[in-house]
Amino acid sequence: MTDSNFRTCGSTGLKVHGPAELLIKANAVVSVVALLIGAIGAVLLVLTRWQAVHLLSAPWYYRILGVHGMSMLIFFIIFFEMAVLYFASTVVINARQVMPKLGWASFGLMVVGAVMVEVMMWTGKADVLFTSYVPLRADPLFYLGVILFAVGALIVTSMFFANLVVAKREKRYEGSVPLVTFGAVAAAIIAIITLLHGAAIYIPTFLWSLGLMEVDAQIYRLIWWGLGHSSQQINVAAMVAIWYMLGALTVGAVVINEKISRLAFVLYILFISMASAHHLLVDPGMGPTWKIVNTSYFMYMAVLASMIHGFTVPAGMELGQRLRGFTSGLFEWLRKAPWSDPGFSSLVFSVVVFGFVGGITGVTIGTEQINIIVHNTLRVPGHFHATVVSGTAMAFMGATYYLIPLIFRKRVAFWGLAKIQPYLFALGMLIFTMSMTFAGSFGVPRRHWDITFSQAPFGIEFSPAVDLLLGIVALGGLMAATGAFIFVAIAVKSVFFGEPLGEITRGTAMVGVPAGLTHPPVHSSNVDELNAELHQPGRSWRLGPAPGTVVLVGVFLLAFVVYFFVNWKVLSFVWKIG
Amino acid sequence: MPNTHTGLESPKGVWWKPAHPAEKVWVTIAFVWCMVLFAMMPLWHFKGGQNPSGIRRKVEPTAFFRRTQEFIAQYQIGEDQGIPIVAPPPGSDVYLTAMSFQWTPILQLEEGAEYTLHLSSLDVNHGFNLNPLNVNFQVVPGYDYGLKVQPTAAGDFRILCNEFCGIGHHTMVGRLIVVGGNSAANAGGSR
Numbered sequence: 174m175t176d177s178n179f180r181t182c183g184s185t186g187l188k189v190h191g192p193a194e195l196l197i198k199a200n201a202v203v204s205v206v207a208l209l210i211g212a213i214g215a216v217l218l219v220l221t222r223w224q225a226v227h228l229l230s231a232p233w234y235y236r237i238l239g240v241h242g243m244s245m246l247i248f249f250i251i252f253f254e255m256a257v258l259y260f261a262s263t264v265v266i267n268a269r270q271v272m273p274k275l276g277w278a279s280f281g282l283m284v285v286g287a288v289m290v291e292v293m294m295w296t297g298k299a300d301v302l303f304t305s306y307v308p309l310r311a312d313p314l315f316y317l318g319v320i321l322f323a324v325g326a327l328i329v330t331s332m333f334f335a336n337l338v339v340a341k342r343e344k345r346y347e348g349s350v351p352l353v354t355f356g357a358v359a360a361a362i363i364a365i366i367t368l369l370h371g372a373a374i375y376i377p378t379f380l381w382s383l384g385l386m387e388v389d390a391q392i393y394r395l396i397w398w399g400l401g402h403s404s405q406q407i408n409v410a411a412m413v414a415i416w417y418m419l420g421a422l423t424v425g426a427v428v429i430n431e432k433i434s435r436l437a438f439v440l441y442i443l444f445i446s447m448a449s450a451h452h453l454l455v456d457p458g459m460g461p462t463w464k465i466v467n468t469s470y471f472m473y474m475a476v477l478a479s480m481i482h483g484f485t486v487p488a489g490m491e492l493g494q495r496l497r498g499f500t501s502g503l504f505e506w507l508r509k510a511p512w513s514d515p516g517f518s519s520l521v522f523s524v525v526v527f528g529f530v531g532g533i534t535g536v537t538i539g540t541e542q543i544n545i546i547v548h549n550t551l552r553v554p555g556h557f558h559a560t561v562v563s564g565t566a567m568a569f570m571g572a573t574y575y576l577i578p579l580i581f582r583k584r585v586a587f588w589g590l591a592k593i594q595p596y597l598f599a600l601g602m603l604i605f606t607m608s609m610t611f612a613g614s615f616g617v618p619r620r621h622w623d624i625t626f627s628q629a630p631f632g633i634e635f636s637p638a639v640d641l642l643l644g645i646v647a648l649g650g651l652m653a654a655t656g657a658f659i660f661v662a663i664a665v666k667s668v669f670f671g672e673p674l675g676e677i678t679r680g681t682a683m684v685g686v687p688a689g690l691t692h693p694p695v696h697s698s699n700v701d702e703l704n705a706e707l708h709q710p711g712r713s714w715r716l717g718p719a720p721g722t723v724v725l726v727g728v729f730l731l732a733f734v735v736y737f738f739v740n741w742k743v744l745s746f747v748w749k750i751g
Numbered sequence: 752m753p754n755t756h757t758g759l760e761s762p763k764g765v766w767w768k769p770a771h772p773a774e775k776v777w778v779t780i781a782f783v784w785c786m787v788l789f790a791m792m793p794l795w796h797f798k799g800g801q802n803p804s805g806i807r808r809k810v811e812p813t814a815f816f817r818r819t820q821e822f823i824a825q826y827q828i829g830e831d832q833g834i835p836i837v838a839p840p841p842g843s844d845v846y847l848t849a850m851s852f853q854w855t856p857i858l859q860l861e862e863g864a865e866y867t868l869h870l871s872s873l874d875v876n877h878g879f880n881l882n883p884l885n886v887n888f889q890v891v892p893g894y895d896y897g898l899k900v901q902p903t904a905a906g907d908f909r910i911l912c913n914e915f916c917g918i919g920h921h922t923m924v925g926r927l928i929v930v931g932g933n934s935a936a937n938a939g940g941s942r
Contacts, residue, residue: 347761455887541802550913
């Protein structure tokens with residue numbers, strides 16, 4: 174087997190295959206373009222929902238809302254995930270890219286599909302929003318665009334598995350694949366399930382738009398969410414894989430226990446696809462038994478998986494830091510962490526906001542009965558912006574600060590801004606999601622142009638607090654959008670006009686190079702001895718090798734329990750319904 | 752080679768090893784909590800007052816609308832903004848049709864009485880939101896969602912649509928009146 178297309182990475186020692194590198198670059202670049210379109214949409218939307226400004230007209234508000242959803246949730250996220258799949262199945266395990274031409278063909282399909290969808294939406298031929306619920310009708314080319322995009326993504330996902338098989342046969346790595354790649358495998362399996370649902374719903378809907386068949390409105394909602402929600406579970410699995418990767422790169426995070434972490438990924442694969450039910454809890458098509466079994470992801474086994482990662486990721490980081498010598502007290506490992514490394518700060522904010530805001534609200538509002546006081550209010554976007562934006566997008570941004578030097582071999586541009594970007598973005602999203610959640614608890618609807626109801630037959634007056642909250646939503650949204658624009662500027666400048674990286678001098682801080690590369694988080698020379706000592710039973714008040722993490726997850730659990738039962742209490746105040 | 756490794760490195764040899772007690776304890780606590788989350792849902796069906804079960808069946812959109820019109824003709828007591836106000840007797844079946852961009856009719860119910868509220872749509876998906884109580888249900892064309900409701904306080908409520916149903920979505924507001932138990936007077940016009 175020829176190895177001529179490989180280069181060896183100076184910082185990590187990994188072998189990087191040229192054709193794989195090009196595919197990673199192309200997908201990452203298109204992903205950032207989609208992010209830019211989506212972020213411009215976000216600014217227009219928050220400035221419209223802030224009633225004092227009310228920027229867009231009604232048709233343009235709904236149109237941009239559709240564009241924002243498709244650009245962010247589908248194009249930005251999935252193009253980036255394609256890059257992650259290429260990366261995890263080649264670079265991470267020193268392997269080569271199989272069939273690069275097929276990779277480019279699928280890339281072409283995805284770009285053509287994405288452009289078709291964008292054109293249809295911008296020209297007003299698909300005013301059906303992200304969910305395109307039948308019988309709202311869009312131009313057939315809109316549905317065809319989605320199908321082409323999904324077929325491209327399905328081929329890339331299949332190539333990911335082909336890469337792994339070939340790598341195993343060519344003995345590119347020893348033993349099992351690394352945990353990061355294992356996480357990507359979970360994401361890829363969920364992606365296959367998701368994309369098959371996509372085909373199962375968009376092909377009939379395409380035919381329906383041509384007048385060739387009927388599609389039932391409830392069946393559409395059921396299968397569409399098999400695509401719509403499951404695609405968010407690809408994000409979760411990919412994000413957790415990136416958590417493990419960034420932990421390793423920034424603080425030398427270790428895998429506490431391979432068995433537990435991998436089992437948690439398996440739980441995702443087995444149960445997370447049932448999540449489409451969360452969108453149908455107050456629908457007329459399904460009964461209580463179906464709702465309870467499915468919304469609970471079968472007894473909450475996927476939630477268990479997230480709670481496991483929520484422990485093992487920070488615990489791995491803590492132990493990694495302790496093995497580097499930051500052993501004193503409960504939190505020295507956190508205080509002495511590389512907070513000015515944007516890869517590290519992104520990781521921490523991603524974990525914290527995803528868990529505390531996204532996770533807790535998600536499980537609570539996805540409970541069958543509690544959904545009665547939540548469905549289609551602003552609490553829903555409040556929840557999913559905390560997961561997919563503060564969680565997934567933030568993690569992807571953090572990963573990009575490492576991909577730029579490692580894959581593009583450029584310095585990260587606007588380095589000073591890059592260091593504060595995660596803080597700005599995460600704080601903006603935190604303000605945005607929390608104020609949106611509060612506004613939603615007053616019953617403020619999502620996807621609504623005018624909550625002053627100026628053109629409606631009957632007036633409605635929300636509590637004055639709602640005006641204030643929507644102003645805060647706009648403030649947080651604008652902060653986060655600024656963070657997104659800074660990220661786009663950094664990515665574009667670095668990739669297209671950036672300074673070539675050259676050699677990294679270890680131990681010397683370099684402008685545009687994250688600390689994890691200039692000062693690799695090497696463990697102490699007596700790592701095994703230290704590790705054994707940290708694992709001594711009875712040490713650290715018997716809290717194990719990562720006592721700080723035990724305290725943190727305790728706080729998390731308490732917040733979870735309180736939020737969950739407060740919601741049941743609020744529910745009990747409304748009319749008797751059954 | 753050290754005994755520890757990161758998530759970017761292949762684990763060497765057999766990695767199926769027992770977990771540390773601290774990790775086992777966390778997994779156990781998380782599992783127990785998941786069971787509590789799960790148990791709350793069936794429990795609320797027996798003990799709680801708010802469940803989205805309802806009577807569910809498929810129905811032709813036009814047939815449902817015809818049924819609504821019969822219902823209006825039977826119990827109409829007035830009109831507001833061109834929309835009929837209907838006062839059905841306690842315990843009866845009540846019909847509410849959603850269509851772009853209107854809820855019809857205006858319902859007048861009695862505090863403390865129980866009704867079966869049938870929701871469906873004549874055209875696309877709509878969202879039922881009872882304001883200011885914040886009670887929400889999905890209204891799907893072709894499906895009749897019959898929910899038992901028991902208003903607990905008198906008032907002049909609004910029904911707003913919170914599922915995107917077209918460019919006029921934000922103008923879709925209906926009305927629901929609840930009158931005090933024994934003084935079933937006509938609440939009359941609004942605004």
